[in-house]
Amino acid sequence: MSLTLDEVRKVAKLARLEMSDADLATMQKQLSAILDYVDQLGQLNTDGVEPLAHPLPVANVFREDVIGTCLTPDEALANAPNRLADFFGVPAVFDTDEPVSH
Numbered sequence: 001m002s003l004t005l006d007e008v009r010k011v012a013k014l015a016r017l018e019m020s021d022a023d024l025a026t027m028q029k030q031l032s033a034i035l036d037y038v039d040q041l042g043q044l045n046t047d048g049v050e051p052l053a054h055p056l057p058v059a060n061v062f063r064e065d066v067i068g069t070c071l072t073p074d075e076a077l078a079n080a081p082n083r084l085a086d087f088f089g090v091p092a093v094f095d096t097d098e099p100v101s102h
Helices: 005-014 021-042
Strands: none
Touching: 005 021
16 A cells, blocks of 8 residues: 555644655655555454464563552652642643532
């Protein structure tokens, strides 16, 4: 599947990327090659093949969740630029007069 320059330009715009014409031409070739490869994979016969979450056998490698020492609120907020009681003070996100519920 070959992408047009306009399609690559649209993808770059959606990704918020500014690209020169030379970069667009390079990306057109590379993205088209990727889509051609995906198309090849789509043509493979996968009847009887179970879907996998991961191609390798993976075991849980997480450690035991053990309670450790925690920072006190004063330690955690020592470098906070704005502190409201035991919380970080942040600028308001919503422009509303309604009370904030927690």
